Amino acid sequence: MGDISRRSFLTGTAVTAGALASLGIVGCAPKTAPEASSASEAASEENVRAHAAKLNPQVETDTAATGACPSLFTEWTMGSLTLPNRVVKSAAGFIGVTSQGITGDLHMQHYGLLAKGGASIVYCDDFAELYPHFRAIPDVGKFVDWKEEELTAFVDNIHDNGSLAGYQLATMGLEFSGFQPDPTAIFQSSDCMDMTAQEISDLIADTITAAETLQRCGFDCVEINAAGENIGQTFMSRNRNKRDDEYGPQTFESRTRFVCEVVRGIKERCGKDFPIQVLINGVEENDKNIGDNALFTTVEENKAMCKLIEEAGADSLHVRIGPCGQHVAEFAGDLYFTGYGIEGTSGYGTQFDFQRHWQGMLKADQSGLGIMTKVAAEIKKAVSIPVGAVTYMDPARDPEFFESLIANGELDFILMNRPLSVDYDYLKKLEEGRLDEIRPCTRCMHCHWDSDASGNQIFSCRTNAAHPFRFASGQLTGGYEPEPASTVKNVMVVGAGPAGMEAARVAAQRGHKVTIYEKDGSLGGLLEFANNVKGPHENLAVLRNYFVKQMEVNGVEVVTNQEVDAAFINEKNPDAVVIATGGKRASLGLSSSNGTNVVSVEDFLTADIADDVVIAGSNVQAIDTAMYLLAQGKHVQVVTPSEAGAIGIGHSYWVRTYTQPTMKALGVRFWPKASVNSVGDGSITITTETGLEQELACGTLVDATDCLPNVELAEGLSVDVYTVGDCARPFNIDEAIFSGNAAARQI
Ligand SMILES: Cc1cc2nc3c(=O)[nH]c(=O)nc-3n(C[C@H](O)[C@H](O)[C@H](O)COP(=O)(O)OP(=O)(O)OC[C@H]3O[C@@H](n4cnc5c(N)ncnc54)[C@H](O)[C@@H]3O)c2cc1C
Ligand SMILES: Cc1cc2nc3c(=O)[nH]c(=O)nc-3n(C[C@H](O)[C@H](O)[C@H](O)COP(=O)(O)O)c2cc1C
Ligand code: SF4
Incomplete structure (x- = not known):
């Protein structure tokens, strides 16, 4: 696609303010877009960032950021602990892997590498529930079932690798006596309304006993999770908590009583020097019914409650975004940006206006980078204990911003999860200013409940193929770091998309002599095109830059313009x-008519696109194209041979959960199990699922039919051959990188 950026493309098409007005997404988008004051203004670059519909203007993130954040690497104290830097690894459930036991190799290696990576504290997830029946994660054991020797060995491993160990005491998913199970729900948890007074007292007692056990086993601190849909949050929330006893919502004291009693109890049992962090929703909003917020916790209420939590003895605060009506609270800051041009999508076909919703307190102008920082900084004004924020706190993306955040004292520390697991050496590279060597987290959410091309449930990482679940499920063998090759071989890699570059990277890292050949003049395959269509929120241009740098770092010889x-x-x-x-472009085999232009998906960015568009296909490329055109106010329909449930497969489960309601709300008509038959003059004819022929208004038909495998080159070769990525099985970047990695391990 060369260098056509989304910006220049949009400028070329000169979307007017009037066209933007048609973008009315259900809910809070203004009914009409602001009028431009002059014709030239209407055509200006800022105005044509349609979506914007002027709603949530974005600052482009610098994809090739440089610089350092020295203040992040300065000492601070949390309670009795003196910590070497301001980065804390937040807790993250190790889904699908804890069944091997907390001292299983995969678990221990992962946490060892995280600790070695240099975060000042590594919090581990709630890998043991205090109570049973967490149906969403069947392999999570009961806390009392873990042996103390195992917990001790787990902590020793973190200590031996240079970090301190924290344990998150989460209280989500507990089924108390008033719990009404919904057999269809994946995520469903008890709230404070399901609990008798005795159950509250038991849970507090059990949590305190658990903390005592953790301290005995060597843990340096604990965190109380009172965010998301955890029990602590449900007590603090006036929306969830309707109790009329002393744990009810009547006063700040009663709302925080549960959390404060846990904190006080732990301090009494473990001593005042045993540090406790409390995780809260910093500000809440309602994704499901935007604007229906009367009972949701405000920043001011949190300031009052955090003072009480501090008085109870908490040593630090961890501030997270608090959307209600969506479980994926911690990722909302990412998923709100899945629609490039319609930032703020809630997952219910509604759109946040970041100037007005969330009390206007989110920092949402860089695709959510540092989204919670303003809220956390405000809460910090009310307390004297250290305060940190989480979610897309990725200093490599904007070192100056994160430097100023700490240097100016707005925040005391930052919490990170995915970036530190994607690249265990993140912090070393950050400190040394080697930002282009950091493998980026692309905020795609394949790591949190996803399915592969065959529909099997998997947990993977798009950019770090060596995800523990890949080993636990037997898809990858060997260690997180591939073993050195026993015999050095001359390896040729053909094609420098993500699959080829991952294969080249890993083969070279193992010691092979690798040359990669690319027929284009630059590296990256479809990554640049995808980035132009999807926008910066997924960091795909950063991923491309990372791979290019890896060729240099690992001594891969690169030959471009060589087919x-x-x-x-x-x-x-x-x-x-x-x-x-890469895959072979398939085609519907239909030609343009006078009134209907047929355009291949690979050409759509430079084509004239009519107002009525039909996209043929529903793979990731098709859906991203549809989203892109929607953001320009086009009327889009999607005709696909796939079943409704397979639309957008290749995007992660959560991305689909956010993009599809948005598309539907913006009037996209999906025609599953349908085919395009012919092109008329300003229309096309399709056969629908029911077998009927139907005419659809269509000025542009974008042919985004699924790509086909492209393995002819592999046939008849007498050398050792591996086919990887879209060329073997067209699907997505996750699969491309994984297959490239797996192949390179076998050479
Ligand atoms: C608009 C769009 C949106 C997308 N959205 C997503 C998404 O949201 N999520 C997702 O996971 N994926 C998405 N994708 C798909 C993703 O980009 C591909 O699955 C991925 O790039 C496949 O990687 P690959 O390395 O197998 O192939 P490619 O990226 O296609 O790279 C193949 C490379 O091989 C080169 N080549 C071909 N033949 C030769 C030859 N004979 N000699 C030398 N070089 C050759 C090509 O020039 C190319 O550089 C999207 C793609 C597009 C276009
Ligand atoms: C697979 C996965 C599991 C998670 N489990 C937990 C958890 O058990 N407790 C918790 O507080 N947060 C959990 N999180 C949220 C992370 O701690 C963090 O808030 C989130 O990933 C956003 O930070 P990041 O942008 O740095 O990744 C989980 C995240 C992921 C990806
Ligand atoms: S799967 Fe995507 S969001 Fe999750 S850690 Fe990997 S790159 Fe980040």
Whole structure:
């Protein structure tokens, strides 16, 4: 696609303010877009950032950021602990892996690498529930079932690797006597309304006993999770808590009584020097019914409650975003940005206006980078204990911002999860200013409940193929770091998309002599195109830059403008060849008419697009194209041979949960199990699921039919051949990188 950016494309099409007005997404988007004061203003770059519909203007994130954050690497104290830097690894459930036991190799290696990575405290997840029946995560054991020797070994591993160990005491998913199970719900948890007074007292007592056990086993601190939909949050929330006893919502004291009694009890039992962090929703909003917020916790209420939590003895606060009506509270700051041009999508087909919702307190102008920082900084004004914030706190993306945050004392520390798991050496590289060597988290959410091309439930990481679940499920073998090759081989990689570059990176890292050939003039395959269509929120341009740098760092020889064929491979005679040439574009085989332009998806950015668009296909490329055109006020329909449930497969479960309601709210009509038959003059004819022929208004038909495998080059070669990525099975980046990694481990 060359260098056509979304900006220049939009400027070229000169979307007017009037066109933007048609973007009315259900809920809070203004009914009409602000009028431009002059024709030239209407056509200006700022105005044509349609979505914007002027609602949530974005600052482009610098994809090639440089610089350092020295203040992040300064000492601070949390209670009795003196910590070497301002980065804390937040707790994250190790879904699908804890069944092997907390001292299982995968668990221990992962936490060892995290600790070695240099975060000042590594909090581990609630890998043991205090109570049973967490149906969402069947392999989570009961706390009392873990042996103290195992907990001790787990902590020793973190200590031996140079970090302190924290344990999150979460209280989500407990089924108390008043719990009404919904057999269809994946995520359903008890709230304070399900609890008798005795159950409250038991839970407090059990939590305190658990903390005592953790301290005995060597943990340096604990965190009380009172955010998301955890029990502590339900007590603090006037929306959830309707109790009429002393734990009810009547006063700040009663709302925080549960959390404060846990904190006080732990301090009494473990001593005042045993540090406790409390995790809260910093500010709440209602995703499900935007604007229906009367009972949701405000920043001011939190300031009052945090004072009480501090008085009870808490040593630090961890501030997170608090959306209600969506479980994925901690990722809302990412998922609100899945629609490039319609920032603020809530997952219910509604849209937040960040100037007005969330008390206007979110920092939402850089695709959510540091989204909670303003809220946390405000809460910090009310307390004297350290305050940190979480969610897309990724200093490598804007070092100056994070530097000023700490240097100016707005926050005391930052909490990170995914970026530190995607690249265990993140902090070392950050401190040394080697930002282009950091493997980025692309905020895609494959790590949190996802399915593969065959619909199997998986947990993976798009950019770090060596995700523990890949090993636990037997998809990958070996260690997180691939073993050095026993025999050094000449390896040829054909195609420099994500699959080919991951294969080249890993093969070279293992010691092979690797040359990668790319027929285009630059590296990255479809990543740049995808980035232009999807916008910056997924960091795909950063991912491309990372891979390019990895070729240099690992000594991969790069040859561009070289199309490889069988004769070329035979001439070079490598020991092994990895074919990563991407999928083959399929086509509907239909031609344009006078009134209807048929455009291949790969050309749509530079084509004239009519107001009535039909996208043929529902793979990731098709859906992203549809979202892009929607953001320009086009009327979009999607005709696909796939079943309704398979629309958008390849995007993660949570991304689909956010994009599809948005599309539907913006009037997209999906035609599943349907086919396009013919092109008329300003229309097309399709056969619908019911077998009826139907005419759809269509000025532009974007042919985004699923790509086909592209393995001809591999046939007939006499060397060791591997086919990876879209060329073997067109699907997505996660699969491309994983298959490239897996192949390179076998050479
Ligand atoms: C608009 C759009 C949106 C997308 N959205 C998403 C998304 O949300 N999530 C997701 O996971 N994926 C998405 N994708 C798909 C994703 O980009 C691809 O699945 C991924 O890039 C496949 O990687 P690959 O390395 O297998 O192939 P490619 O990225 O296609 O790279 C193949 C490379 O091989 C080169 N090549 C081909 N033949 C030869 C030859 N004979 N000799 C030398 N070089 C050759 C090509 O020039 C190219 O650089 C999107 C793609 C597009 C276009
Ligand atoms: C797979 C996964 C599991 C998680 N489990 C927990 C958890 O058990 N407790 C918790 O407080 N947060 C959990 N989180 C949220 C993270 O701690 C963190 O808030 C979130 O990933 C946002 O931070 P990041 O942008 O740095 O990743 C989880 C995140 C992921 C990806
Ligand atoms: S799957 Fe995506 S969001 Fe999750 S850690 Fe990996 S890159 Fe980040």
